[in-house]
Amino acid sequence: MINNNSLYLPEIARIVSVRQLTEMEKYFEISTEGKKEFSFNPGQFVQLSVFGIGEAPISISSSPFNKDTVGLCIRRMGDVTTAIHKLEIGASVGIRGPLGNGFPVRELKGKDILFIAGGLGLAPLRSMISYVLEKRKDFGRIIILYGTKSPGELLFRDDLETWRQIEDIELIITVNRPDKDWTGRTGVITRFIPSLELEPQNTYALVVGPPVMYKYALLELQEKLIPENNIIMSLERRMKCGVGKCGHCQINGVYVCLDGPEFRYHTLKFLSEAI
Amino acid sequence: MRVLIDKKDIGFFFESLKEENTVYGVKQKEPGFYVFDEAETFSDPLDKYTPTLLPPKKYLFPQKETLLKFSTTPSLKVKQLIEFKKQVIFGVRPCDIHGIKLLDKVFTTDHEDKNYTQKRANTIIIGIDCMKPCYKYAYCESVGCLDVEDGFDVLLTDMGDCFYALIGTAQGEAIIRKNARFINANKSDDEKIKCMKEERRGLFENKFATDISNLPLLFKNADNDPVWDELNDRCLGCGRCNIVCPTCYCFDVFDCVDLNMSSGERCRQWDACTLKDFAVVATGENFRSTRGQRLRHRFNRKFNYLMTKHNTSFCVGCGRCSRSCPVKIDVVETVNAVVNNRKTK
Amino acid sequence: MSKIKAAFFSFTSCEGCQLTVLTLEEQLLELVELIDIVTFREAMSEKSDVYDLAIVEGSISRNSEITQVKKIRDTAKVVVALGACATIGGVNCLKNQYEMDAVKKIVYGSMADNFDTIPARPIEAVIKVDYKIHGCPIDKDEFVEVVKAILQERKPRIPEYSVCVECQMKENICLFEKGMVCLGPITRAGCKAICPTYNDGCVGCRGLIDDPNVSSHKKLLTDHGLTIDEAIAKYMLFGSYNKNA
Ligand SMILES: Cc1cc2nc3c(=O)[nH]c(=O)nc-3n(C[C@H](O)[C@H](O)[C@H](O)COP(=O)(O)OP(=O)(O)OC[C@H]3O[C@@H](n4cnc5c(N)ncnc54)[C@H](O)[C@@H]3O)c2cc1C
Ligand code: SF4
Ligand code: SF4
Ligand code: SF4
Numbered sequence: 010m011i012n013n014n015s016l017y018l019p020e021i022a023r024i025v026s027v028r029q030l031t032e033m034e035k036y037f038e039i040s041t042e043g044k045k046e047f048s049f050n051p052g053q054f055v056q057l058s059v060f061g062i063g064e065a066p067i068s069i070s071s072s073p074f075n076k077d078t079v080g081l082c083i084r085r086m087g088d089v090t091t092a093i094h095k096l097e098i099g100a101s102v103g104i105r106g107p108l109g110n111g112f113p114v115r116e117l118k119g120k121d122i123l124f125i126a127g128g129l130g131l132a133p134l135r136s137m138i139s140y141v142l143e144k145r146k147d148f149g150r151i152i153i154l155y156g157t158k159s160p161g162e163l164l165f166r167d168d169l170e171t172w173r174q175i176e177d178i179e180l181i182i183t184v185n186r187p188d189k190d191w192t193g194r195t196g197v198i199t200r201f202i203p204s205l206e207l208e209p210q211n212t213y214a215l216v217v218g219p220p221v222m223y224k225y226a227l228l229e230l231q232e233k234l235i236p237e238n239n240i241i242m243s244l245e246r247r248m249k250c251g252v253g254k255c256g257h258c259q260i261n262g263v264y265v266c267l268d269g270p271e272f273r274y275h276t277l278k279f280l281s282e283a284i
Numbered sequence: 285m286r287v288l289i290d291k292k293d294i295g296f297f298f299e300s301l302k303e304e305n306t307v308y309g310v311k312q313k314e315p316g317f318y319v320f321d322e323a324e325t326f327s328d329p330l331d332k333y334t335p336t337l338l339p340p341k342k343y344l345f346p347q348k349e350t351l352l353k354f355s356t357t358p359s360l361k362v363k364q365l366i367e368f369k370k371q372v373i374f375g376v377r378p379c380d381i382h383g384i385k386l387l388d389k390v391f392t393t394d395h396e397d398k399n400y401t402q403k404r405a406n407t408i409i410i411g412i413d414c415m416k417p418c419y420k421y422a423y424c425e426s427v428g429c430l431d432v433e434d435g436f437d438v439l440l441t442d443m444g445d446c447f448y449a450l451i452g453t454a455q456g457e458a459i460i461r462k463n464a465r466f467i468n469a470n471k472s473d474d475e476k477i478k479c480m481k482e483e484r485r486g487l488f489e490n491k492f493a494t495d496i497s498n499l500p501l502l503f504k505n506a507d508n509d510p511v512w513d514e515l516n517d518r519c520l521g522c523g524r525c526n527i528v529c530p531t532c533y534c535f536d537v538f539d540c541v542d543l544n545m546s547s548g549e550r551c552r553q554w555d556a557c558t559l560k561d562f563a564v565v566a567t568g569e570n571f572r573s574t575r576g577q578r579l580r581h582r583f584n585r586k587f588n589y590l591m592t593k594h595n596t597s598f599c600v601g602c603g604r605c606s607r608s609c610p611v612k613i614d615v616v617e618t619v620n621a622v623v624n625n626r627k628t629k
Numbered sequence: 630m631s632k633i634k635a636a637f638f639s640f641t642s643c644e645g646c647q648l649t650v651l652t653l654e655e656q657l658l659e660l661v662e663l664i665d666i667v668t669f670r671e672a673m674s675e676k677s678d679v680y681d682l683a684i685v686e687g688s689i690s691r692n693s694e695i696t697q698v699k700k701i702r703d704t705a706k707v708v709v710a711l712g713a714c715a716t717i718g719g720v721n722c723l724k725n726q727y728e729m730d731a732v733k734k735i736v737y738g739s740m741a742d743n744f745d746t747i748p749a750r751p752i753e754a755v756i757k758v759d760y761k762i763h764g765c766p767i768d769k770d771e772f773v774e775v776v777k778a779i780l781q782e783r784k785p786r787i788p789e790y791s792v793c794v795e796c797q798m799k800e801n802i803c804l805f806e807k808g809m810v811c812l813g814p815i816t817r818a819g820c821k822a823i824c825p826t827y828n829d830g831c832v833g834c835r836g837l838i839d840d841p842n843v844s845s846h847k848k849l850l851t852d853h854g855l856t857i858d859e860a861i862a863k864y865m866l867f868g869s870y871n872k873n874a
């Protein structure tokens with residue numbers, strides 16, 4: 010069948026659940042109500058539309074084994090993200106995607122996986138973590154490093170609790186600015202890399218966080234002799250089209266939407282504008 | 285197939301195309317300044333015009349275009365919009381034919397952009413060859429864009445009292461047969477054209493100091509070249525160089541609601557990578573915050589990034605940006621500065 | 630949803646921007662479906678002290694206006710600065726180059742002592758402004774865009790780029806190529822490059838773009854035959870309000 014659909018035409022989807030995660034973030038589950046099955050790779054994203062306001066790229070946070078709904082964890086930042094925060098169950102939005110490539114799940118099979126999530130970086134990584142947990146025996150060690158500025162900003166607390174109780178997950182949670190009730194670790198997330206005992210050739214580090222985090226995470230991972238090919242980072246750039254046309258997300262010769270958003274360090278190190 | 289069309293019959297050809305198509309030709313706006321515009325009758329200054337203010341890309345990828353129409357009440361409805369009509373662009377120069385070929389690549393590689401490809405599929409391109417430099421800014425020869433083998437339906441060459449028309453596509457042949465008065469060209473006409481093409485070689489004095497194929501590597505190693513600092517001081521960040529370029533295709537996308545606050549459209553509009561906000565994200569980070577970095581990006585797109593991806597120069601040498609830049613930032617000068625700075629390293 | 634109540638106010642200005650709003654015609658009819666206009670000096674006489682949205686035209690150039698505009702801020706949820714006088718001080722600020730007493734004498738002659746005049750300033754110099762509609766006069770479509778943005782609670786689409794972008798998209802011949810001069814390259818767009826379209830150099834009524842390269846532009850003006858003083862006078866017409874003065 011010839012597909013005459015425009016690249017820019019979103020599917021209409023409905024919000025089927027809304028959960029306030031923190032002051033700034035809400036978790037939305039949306040569904041195209043059977044019209045489209047959602048097959049995606051962990052790490053892929055969608056272009057989410059609130060019609061009349063615009064579009065914004067949002068990572069898929071849910072498990073790839075759930076094909077009925079797509080889970081999106083959205084921080085209220087600007088026009089589109091604020092508009093969606095005002096929407097309730099039953100409201101219609103548009104989605105295009107899945108876009109981008111996601112993590113190379115097949116290659117990760119049999120490896121030790123070190124997840125490094127800073128702040129909202131947990132959103133795309135949560136999808137990958139769900140995948141790994143579902144196929145637990147296909148992977149080696151699972152280490153999750155997760156840090157936020159303050160305890161109030163920790164996302165997906167019930168997941169964190171579940172992961173904490175799973176024996177073969179090593180979970181390290183830290184906050185930069187603890188409050189008086191905080192009893193856990195404090196300090197920036199990258200501080201906790203040196204104390205990890207890793208088998209560098211067999212370890213993949215999946216890193217997602219704010220731009221400032223990457224430089225430090227890299228230094229620590231290189232110190233640990235993790236091969237450049239095994240350090241995979243997801244980058245954020247301004248996006249408009251999501252399909253490699255509009256030029257906004259370009260970093261040197263690559264397009265984050267098309268060639269990413271995940272990149273290996275051995276690609277990124279040749280891109281002067283990347284990190 | 286190649287034919288001869290007598291000069292007095294070219295107006296007939298032009299007007300006969302109007303029966304089934306919207307025909308755009310070249311008009312002089314003011315002495316020395318030309319534009320493509322819809323034309324009633326043939327009056328094109330075909331032989332003498334310099335590159336038009338905007339390239340003909342505006343008919344394939346308009347300044348502003350609606351992508352979707354939507355209404356949110358009573359329930360959300362969204363409809364795509366792909367507008368096209370049968371059109372002829374008459375009198376396209378070799379540089380601009382190459383420009384369109386590059387846009388063809390861009391809008392079909394990885395994903396097909398139907399808003400472009402549908403317009404393109406309904407467009408007939410009648411080219412006009414150049415036998416001498418159109419103005420001092422042209423360096424089409426230096427980037428391999430003076431010679432054209434395809435990308436046109438018909439390519440006209442001025443032979444004095446007639447046009448030699450080289451036919452590039454079946455569609456081109458069909459319109460010649462249907463809409464033109466012509467006679468077949470013979471061997472000696474072909475020879476004459478070959479000679480003319482030989483003679484134009486070397487007339488183009490504006491050129492790069494190295495072969496174009498060396499540029500991707502040179503630019504790759506020129507991230508910290510002092511030339512970008514100089515340009516940072518000079519460039520106004522006004523965006524004109526992007527807007528006039530036949531191979532710039534970056535765009536912005538935005539929604540517009542009607543005053544009933546429930547229906548509206550999603551549009552795209554030309555954007556420009558030399559503008560300050562081009563790469564800014566919601567957290568305020570600007571990944572190319574200086575004018576120098578942004579110009580470096582623009583030059584790299586022409587001679588490195590896209591050139592590497594598509595294996596051909598992404599500048600067609602039309603000189604529009606050099607002519608338009610208010611502070612006279614010139615592509616050939618800039619490229620040659622990069623080349624020379626690399627040599628002295 | 631109850632309709633937003635909007636009030637228009639006018640300080641030191643020619644009131645041309647309010648007039649521009651009145652020329653919206655059919656769109657104005659659609660607009661009053663969305664907002665209630667409770668005070669409008671140009672169009673209606675009755676005044677109301679209850680409003681959500683204050684649309685303020687003109688610059689502040691008397692002490693009494695400072696008090697008035699502060700009261701407006703206290704009443705309104707949203708304040709919009711309307712037109713160049715309100716957004717950047719506009720031509721009123723030209724007087725700031727002179728001593729205030731001299732200005733009073735020039736403007737009011739022997740009556741000068743009865744008037745209270747202070748250096749002119751944009752609204753923002755006195756109160757917080759939520760939205761700005763630039764230009765002298767404003768562009769109608771941009772007014773409508775800002776109203777929609779307020780209703781949708783989003784940022785309005787006001788260009789951050791130069792007038793050149795709009796000017797070139799319209800395929801105008803650049804005035805610099807015709808031996809004239811223009812502030813378009815460093816001036817914020819949104820007016821559809823109206824002046825260059827009618828063969829007049831842009832005089833910068835919409836204010837500067839973010840991070841303008843003024844030194845290079847000044848050189849461009851002098852290369853095109855202006856003296857330094859003439860170049861500065863060009864910038865001063867709309868750009869003479871100085872925060873730090
Ligand atoms: C691959 C990718 C995945 C992302 N995943 C998430 C996620 O899971 N959860 C989440 O809360 N946020 C995510 N973001 C960031 C999110 O896209 C921005 O916060 C959002 O675009 C801001 O849009 P806005 O309209 O609310 O803000 P405004 O500031 O009003 O933005 C206006 C427009 O600018 C562009 N833009 C601005 N900032 C960004 C940005 N950071 N990235 C891309 N485009 C931008 C968009 O086109 C947007 O519509 C992701 C970004 C990328 C690139
Ligand atoms: S970069 Fe300049 S010379 Fe090259 S194609 Fe674009 S406008 Fe023409
Ligand atoms: S740049 Fe070259 S191809 Fe283009 S019009 Fe001039 S001479 Fe012809
Ligand atoms: S036209 Fe010239 S001044 Fe304007 S952005 Fe381009 S290089 Fe800079």
Ligand code: SF4
Nearest residue numbers: 793796803804811813
């Ligand atoms: S006329 Fe003015 S606004 Fe238009 S392109 Fe030239 S400098 Fe820019």
Ligand code: SF4
Nearest residue numbers: 820824831832833834
């Ligand atoms: S061209 Fe310049 S002076 Fe004229 S309306 Fe636009 S910004 Fe104002």
Ligand code: FES
Nearest residue numbers: 250251255256266
């Ligand atoms: S978002 Fe348009 S090219 Fe990547």
